Amino acid sequence: xxxxxxxxxxxxxxxxxxxxxxxxxxxxxxxxxxxxxxxxxxxxxxxxxxxxxxxxxxxxxxxxxxxxxxxxxxxxxxxx
Numbered sequence: 857x858x859x860x861x862x863x864x865x866x867x868x869x870x871x872x873x874x875x876x877x878x879x880x881x882x883x884x885x886x887x888x889x890x891x892x893x894x895x896x897x898x899x900x901x902x903x904x905x906x907x908x909x910x911x912x913x914x915x916x917x918x919x920x921x922x923x924x925x926x927x928x929x930x931x932x933x934x935x936x
Contacts, residue, residue, distance in 0.1 A: 888922075891918075
């Protein structure tokens with residue numbers, strides 16, 4: 857059984873090669889995770905005024921995308 861993060865490394869490699877569509881097909885949350893990390897780094901470096909609040913909502917959205925992807929993979933693989 858896959859873990860919730862299975863495919864992140866392959867998705868990252870595909871994204872670094874410029875293959876965004878392939879990255880999405882391998883692991884859709886890859887872009888969300890990297891966006892969250894980028895936003896976190898920007899907030900830590902520049903102390904954004906509402907950065908903590910924005911990050912909180914971005915974390916929630918990213919976590920939801922990861923969970924939705926995990927349950928989708930889990931239930932579609934079980935039905936085959």
